[in-house]
Amino acid sequence: MLLAIDFALLLEKLILVVVVVFASLGIAMYTTFAERKVAAILQDRRGPNRAGPFGLLQPLADGMKLFFKEEIIPDFSSKFLFVMGPALAMLTACMTSAVIPWGDKIDFFGRSVDLQIADVNIGILYVFGVVSLGVYGIMIGSWASNNKFSLMGGLRAASQIISYELAMGISLIALLMITGTLSLKEMVVQQQHGYWNVVLQPLGFLIFLVCAFAECNRTPFDLPEAENELIGGYHTEYSSMKLGFYLFSEYINMFISSVVMATLFFGGYDIPFFDESVLAPNLAAILGIVALMTKVIAFIFLFMWVRWTIPRFRYDQLMHLGWRILIPLALFNMLATGGVILYFNK
Amino acid sequence: MQALTNKAKQVDRAPMSFIEKMYLPAIIKGMSITFSHIFKKKPTINYPEKTRPFSPVFRGMQILNRDAEGRENCTACGLCAVACPAEAITMEAAERQHGEENLYREEKYAAKYEINMLRCIFCGLCEEACPKDAIYLSETFTPADYQRKQFIYSKNDLLIPHPQENPEAYKKALGNRANKITVN
Helix, strand or coil: CHHHCCHHHHHHHHHHHHHHHHHHHHHHHHHHHHHHHHHHHHCCCCCCCCCCHHHCCHHHHHHHHHHHCCCCCCCCCCHHHHHHHHHHHHHHHHHHHHHCCCCCCEEECCEEECCCCCCCCCHHHHHHHHHHHHHHHHHHHHHHCCCHHHHHHHHHHHHHHHHHHHHHHHHHHHHHHHHCCCCHHHHHHHHHHCCCHHHHCHHHHHHHHHHHHHHCCCCCCCHHHCHHHHCCHHHCCCCHHHHHHHHHHHHHHHHHHHHHHHHHHCCCCCCCCCCHHHCCHHHHHHHHHHHHHHHHHHHHHHHHHHHCCCCCCCHHHHHHHHHHHHHHHHHHHHHHHHHHHHHHHC | CCCCCCCCCCCCCCCCCHHHHHCHHHHHHHHHHHHHHHHCCCCCCCCCCCCCCCCCCCCCCEEECECCCCCECCCCCCHHHHHCCCCCEEEEEEECCCCCCCCECCCEEEEEEEEECCCCCCCCHHHHHCCCCCEEECCCCCCCCCCHHHHEECHHHHECCCCCCCHHHHHHHHCCHHHHCCCC
16 A cells, blocks of 8 residues: 555655745745835835845845844743744745645656645635634734733734635635636636636725735734834744744745735736747746746735835724725625626526 | 914815725825835945045044155144144144254154044144144044043154155045145
């Protein structure tokens, strides 16, 4: 029975997992650099430019600094949960990338390799499940710190993420009604042959985008770590690399949600206005990855651009927007989409 | 109440219209403003690589000048010390001996010349008072230090490099400011 396992497949997937995890770590690392640089440029400053050429070694220096900081675990904290918080946040952030199709099949010495770790037929549900686990990292960490500011931040994070997940889910239902599948790979294939989903679901995309900002705890929804109200929010008591993990998981989340948005609404690895099937399959797959990454970078830039434009919401405004505007709007979008599908198909 | 300027604006307390309640036009407007800042010129100068040019009237650290043959100009007349409003300058005069003609331009010279940089206000009156073009304020900053006594600059700190032995350093220390002063 043991011999029946396809070891080549196992190896292939293992390599893919390692590459994807390390690539997303690397991208998250340079997103921190890009964040500082974009912030500087949008504010007429220069940004980090001392470490290495154009300051490109800055994220390494930041990482080194975090490693060498003193590791403090507060006396009154519950130690196990205190360590588990950032670990969980990091783990869930890295897990999401498993179902994302990074490109088409690539032909590798006669073996056709799928550039996706797992083509699960419930792909998008898996993403949702793992992303909503991510809030536990924040909640556990904030609870374990035994600090009222941390707890406030954690509570805010929990209620914010739960509120916005609803609108996000409902806006996604409208999309699923159009595509008729939960597999991300299939969605991309559909968009390659038809229109991008953003054309068919502009309102749905807008709702999804706003909710993605809230899920990632990015400005204007960065209430969980509102520095000027809550010191550091849920990571007030954290130091050294545990703090680094929290901050880092946030950037990985940003990267992953950009990838998910690009895949769901902007055709994933599809090159716009171009038929990939005329190219050699390997070249097409590589160009597909480039196309996906371009879209992702555009989204990450959007995240940063919004951060330096829109100030933080007040807490009641946040709840008002989530429950009284986005959810009704998402429901309306769902009903309207259903109506249109019914009208045209029957 | 009458406004002093025409900048005062009446606060508009009308309820928001539907478009305003949607926030999106305002958000797009705001984002276009931040985006336009990408193309603006940055006022920052990359300091150690690039320095801002000094103003022509900039007055920095004092320098004791030499003539073209490298002889010290100062004759220890004390006019600078008298002119100094902060009383930062002290000196001791000495008579030039035989064989020292290549060191000092005239028969009398300053054996000791000290400026207390903590007192100096960089007014430039010493430069104006000097009849021998021996002291002027250069285009260099007074460097920071850890001890107060380090700020009492002696002749070693103040003398300009020798123009023949070290012409490049001499030129650099001379700067642009010395050229503007007409030598009498």
